[in-house]
Amino acid sequence: MRGIFVWQDAALARLVPRDVFGEPAVHVVESAAARRRICRRGAAAVAGNLEGDAVYRRAGVSAGDAVVVAVAADRASRVLAAVRRVAPAAAVVLLPDPLDAVSDRADVTTVPPEAFVEQVLGPAVERAALRARVERVRRHFAPAERVLIMMQDDPDPDAIASALALRALLGRTKAAAPIATFGTITRPENRAMLRILEIDVERVGPGAIGAYDMVAMVDTQPSFFEEPFGEVDLIIDHHPEETTARARLTDIRPAYGATSTILTEYLRAADVKITQRLATALLYGITTDTLHLERGATRADMEAFTFLHAHANHSALRRIERPELPNAALDVLAAGIARRRIAAGVVFVHLGPVGYPELVAQFADLFLQVEGVEWSVVSGIIEGDLHVSVRNVGYVRAAGDVVRQAFGALGSAGGHRSMAKAVIPLRDWRRHVGEPTDDALAREITARFVAALHRNDQRSQVAPRSGHPRSKPASRTPLQ
Numbered sequence: 001m002r003g004i005f006v007w008q009d010a011a012l013a014r015l016v017p018r019d020v021f022g023e024p025a026v027h028v029v030e031s032a033a034a035r036r037r038i039c040r041r042g043a044a045a046v047a048g049n050l051e052g053d054a055v056y057r058r059a060g061v062s063a064g065d066a067v068v069v070a071v072a073a074d075r076a077s078r079v080l081a082a083v084r085r086v087a088p089a090a091a092v093v094l095l096p097d098p099l100d101a102v103s104d105r106a107d108v109t110t111v112p113p114e115a116f117v118e119q120v121l122g123p124a125v126e127r128a129a130l131r132a133r134v135e136r137v138r139r140h141f142a143p144a145e146r147v148l149i150m151m152q153d154d155p156d157p158d159a160i161a162s163a164l165a166l167r168a169l170l171g172r173t174k175a176a177a178p179i180a181t182f183g184t185i186t187r188p189e190n191r192a193m194l195r196i197l198e199i200d201v202e203r204v205g206p207g208a209i210g211a212y213d214m215v216a217m218v219d220t221q222p223s224f225f226e227e228p229f230g231e232v233d234l235i236i237d238h239h240p241e242e243t244t245a246r247a248r249l250t251d252i253r254p255a256y257g258a259t260s261t262i263l264t265e266y267l268r269a270a271d272v273k274i275t276q277r278l279a280t281a282l283l284y285g286i287t288t289d290t291l292h293l294e295r296g297a298t299r300a301d302m303e304a305f306t307f308l309h310a311h312a313n314h315s316a317l318r319r320i321e322r323p324e325l326p327n328a329a330l331d332v333l334a335a336g337i338a339r340r341r342i343a344a345g346v347v348f349v350h351l352g353p354v355g356y357p358e359l360v361a362q363f364a365d366l367f368l369q370v371e372g373v374e375w376s377v378v379s380g381i382i383e384g385d386l387h388v389s390v391r392n393v394g395y396v397r398a399a400g401d402v403v404r405q406a407f408g409a410l411g412s413a414g415g416h417r418s419m420a421k422a423v424i425p426l427r428d429w430r431r432h433v434g435e436p437t438d439d440a441l442a443r444e445i446t447a448r449f450v451a452a453l454h455r456n457d458q459r460s461q462v463a464p465r466s467g468h469p470r471s472k473p474a475s476r477t478p479l480q
Contacts, residue, residue: 002026004059004067004090006050006079010034012070018043021066028059051078056086063089070095080108130269133251134169137234137266140249141170144213146177148204150232152220153183155201157193158258159219160185161278161285162236164199165263166218168272180204182227188323188358193284196316197277219259221245221252236262238289257293257301260285264304279311284320329359336363336378341446346375346453350442354380357387361421364389375399377449379441386429386436388422388445390415397453406452 003025005016013027013034027038027045035047048055050071061067061083067090071079076094083092084107093109141147149166151159163179170177180202185191194201206227209215214233222229223242235247238256245252253262260282267274274282286305290297293305325333336349347367354360360380367376368391375396379388388407390399400415403422407413410432411424429436433444 001091002065004028004056004061004065006067006069006071006083007034008050008071008075010037013038013043013045014041016043026059028055051075051082053082053086056083061087061090063087066091066093068093068095127269130265134266134270137249138170140233141214141216146212146214147172147233148209148212148215149177149179150215150217150220151179151181151201152224153181154186155181155183155190155219156187156285156288157190157281158260158285158289160190160193160199160201161281162218162259162263164278164281165260165267166216166236168274168278169263169266169270174200178202180208182206182225186358186361188362189288189320191358192320192323193281196319197281199281217247218263222247238262255298257295257297258286258289258304260289261298261301261304264308265300268307274308274311276311276313279308280313280316283308283312284317323362325362328355332359332380333363333366336367339442340367340370341442342370342373343446343450345373346377346449347373348442348446348449349376349378350438350445351378351380352438354382354387357382360387361389364391364419367391368393375453377445379445381426381436381441384426386411386422386424386426386441388424390420390422390449392418394418402449402452405455406448 001021002023003016003020005013005025006028007013008030010027010029013029016025016027018024024044027035027043028050029035029038029045029047030050032047035045038045046055046059048058065087067083067087069076069079069083069092073096076096080092080094083090091109092107093111095111147170149163151163155163160179167174167177167179179200182204184203185194185201193199209229215229216234216236217232218236219238221235221237221239221241222232222245224239229246231246231248233247234249235245236251236259238253238259238261240254241252251262256262264274264282264286266272267278283305286293286301286308290301293302297305332351332354336351339350341348347370349363349367351360351363357380360378360382364376364378367373367378370376374393376391377388378390379386381387388403390403392399394417398417399420400417403415403420404413407422407424410428411422413420413422415421426436429441434440
């Protein structure tokens, strides 16, 4: 399809590439001077009366062409009529001024001027602003010999991917910009992500911060930590600020579904090569934080997801999402299945001694798939501690609140709406509750959880419908 562009002068012709719609473009202008200016730039042009048929016949306008018309409003109807007389079946697009100049023509597609601003100029300006922001970040970190990229205590895929992307954006090596956390990575999928994508994460203590020239935070903020932080150099996050973030540079966007989306925009604006490994990490970060774009996803998240999807290693993603289960874990699972109890939509499973804490979380996810179940409560003993992992379907009571009410007096407890965790030293359980035999633990966990769940139900029934909602609890127990 050939593009025919009808202008009153040569100014707009500069915006059109020589080849458009797959063929060389032809410009139709009013004056010979305008035609010469266009031809000097190497494009084809004809000149003549835009309201007459002759100029369009010389241009060879036919039914297979696309004709774009941009003329003054008082001439638009006459110009369009001339085009139609020569090529009645040609596709015609009008760039009107004003908007309603020929709004009643059914055979003409009208493109409002603001569409160019929104779809062409707007994205270009946003990209330029992002590029400028990236350059400010790079200039700020350029003098630093060693940069620490910090994540939350139990970092999730969004944090891990964002940290990896920031290091790529800064052009740093693992030694010059290590990715770090104060805690450990516990969830099996997240550990699989590190292993399969070969991402190194260091566990550091608060005292190690001073050894670095600059500190950046991704998917977290200083106020989210129990450890005190002074001013950091950079924060990139999508969580709302609890307190004013103390940082030299900040980019906090609570409307976004994932921090990985922000970093993807940075990388694209700066024309940084996004490797398959990095694309896979970022795609998984967006996928997990937005539940496959079903929770809190914005247009920006969807655009980033679409771009990364074409560059990611989907075989690696499938392996990450389905972490391997050791043979020894099958015996633990078999015992748990045999001991399961279901009551009022809750499945309770006490596994007894477990080799590592990830199994408790993994089986909590698994048992939530039982028919008719809205909650899964799975517990196990790991190195002298009782671990309780809780999952729910997402539209019931907040798991973190229930777990805190059930177990908060005995140990650390907390979480989010659909997942929560408690860790209780057995010595404290023995002192406050009794001997922690498997049967006794199973009975007491069930009783405490059911009581807390019913207490939460009663509170929700009498809660006022107006006023401020209860604030989120301050507990920062890592989810498992």
